[in-house]
Amino acid sequence: MKNFKLHFLVLILVVISEFINTITIPIGAGSIVLLPMLFAMIFGVLITPKFLKIANEKDMDDAGSLIGLTLMLLMAKYGTNIGPTLPLIVKSSPALILQEFGNIGTVLLGVPIGVMIGLKREVIGGAHSISREPNVALIGEKFGLDSPEGQGVLGVYIVGTVFGTPFIGVLASFLAAYTPLHPYALAMASGVGSASMMTAGVGTLTAAYPQMEEMITAFGASSNMLSGLDGVYMSIWIALPLAEWMYRKCYRIKYGELPPPVVYSDNLSNEGDEQ
Template identity: 80%
Template sequence: MKNVKLHLLVLILVVIAEFIGVKNIPIGIGTIVLLPMLYAMIFGLLTTPKFLNIAKEKEMEDAGSLIGLTLMLLMAKYGTNIGPTLPKIIAASPALILQEFGNLGTVLLGIPIAVLLGLKREAIGGAHSIAREPNVALIGDMYGLDSKEGQGVLGVYIVGTVFGTIFIGLLASFLAANTPLHPYALAMASGVGSGSMMTAGVGSLVAMFPEMEEMLTAFGATSNMLSGLDGLYMSLWLALPLSEWLYKRVYKLKYGQLPEAPVTKEGN
């Protein structure tokens, strides 16, 4: 709270982003919705180059330490939407639970592409999940963050932090405009275990379907909460074993031999 420069920068960026407002870009039969959060993210990135001398290391470090706090406040706000819509959420609980298996899609899609692009065991760390904080901790505990797997998960974590919110916000609005998927389904899909990504996805949907705002935010927040609760166990019991198995198969397919044995943090 002592970094006055940081708070002034944030205030200026928020005011500029809100002044621009929501922009709708027609694409085919639908519309891509650009939200103020997207502008704020881009403007924030533009303040970081050293030659501009706007945001220095201190501002960036302090901003990083405040992300968790602000997301907690955001999730508390979303939590107030869950109670009034609880009967409908309970009715949709099978879909909410089964959708968690969709997290395995990162393995089935990411591992083959990563190996074919030339990555080795970095593929396991980077593709076993969407690489949020619990997944970084899991890989760090099992392999160490200085390992190949650790490099992979940290690389995806950084990319997800910088571009993930922008990507999922655009993806949600694009799918809502150009596919028959129901907005509730897309709201649930936005809850990937990242508060900022969920907010971007749900925010885009709310801008397109304002009459569904309460249900969209409730489904998104509930899905995100479930992803945070069982996502770690999904990674530990299913995603990582599947990643190891698939990595060996794709590696052998490309190189004609099995890969090197994994080295855990304990060295066995």
Template identity: 65%
Template structure:
């Protein structure tokens, strides 16, 4: 009962978002699918103290602690989609597992850009992954969320939440329009560890291939679950070490000193 105000706000946001519904928009050769989750996110921002002040700091802190519970329910729903198409998913298991190496592309692209833009240790948190919930937990455990690395991972997490669904929805529809890749492969590629991004991408694919709706949802959900599992180990064993190594190399190229030497010089 102590969260009754929070639950009432969330229920109202869900009802309004569902009433607005799903709206596909043509965008060049691609298509953006505006999903109810996007409306709920934007409406939720409007309830904060900076705007309508319907929810205060207490409600925001309580809501953040309940994210894990809601994700459990969402993943249970995805599990019901995976079951009926399990034979096809098992046949594609090697591809589902090997796709995790694609996450290292985030490191190779993100670190040089982040250092060039002037980020320091924030680069490690921001560029080691796409910064979803497991990665936020990893950085929080290793460095603390009040550290530079923590600020980096939270910055990307928030940006991904706001813009990720739009970007993934557009990217999936453009890829399906111009690339000779099977829709199943695109659905698998959409499972990067973010339920919202995966749902947006699969939603765009389903709008283009309605006869494959169940299979696309199943491949996307299975890929997303695997990304949440082995993707975390990929970050621990390869992503973070590679990020720190590249950060030192590009930091020296830009500033002429290694990060540790630069830090010692500032302290002196």
């Protein structure tokens, strides 16, 4: 909290981003909405190269430690929207719960592509989920973060931190403009277990549908909360075993043999069966 340079840099970036304000780009029947949050993230990335000597390693470490605090305030604000809309959210609870099975899509899409481009067991850690903090902890506990699986989950975590938020924001805007999906459904889909990604998606949707702002933020926050609660269990019981099974299948298809056995950090051996 004593890093005044960091707070000054953040203040400048926020002022510049708010000055740019929301940019709406009409495309066909719809539009792409670019929020100030997106510009702030882009500017933040641009000031981090070492040769610019603007933000150093300590600044970035300090900024990372403050993310949790700021997101707590943000989630408290979203929580005030959940209460008044709770009856409707309860009615929609089956949809909120079932949408968690959409996380399996990362396995079904990511594992085959990862093996095809030459990844080995890194693809299990990287493709079993969206690789947020709980998933990093899960892979670290099961395989160790110095393992190929650990390298995979950390790689996706870093990429998601840098590019995930602006990607979700632009994707939500595109889907709202060019698909028949309801804004509430898109709000639920934005709650992937990352507060920053959810905020980007919800912010874009509320900019496009200001008359639905209360319900959109409530559905997004509720979905994100449920993703945080049951996402780990989904990974443990379904996504991670499925990722390992698909990895063996895809590896055998590409290389004509089963992957070599692996010894985990707990000294248990995975022999890679022929299933």
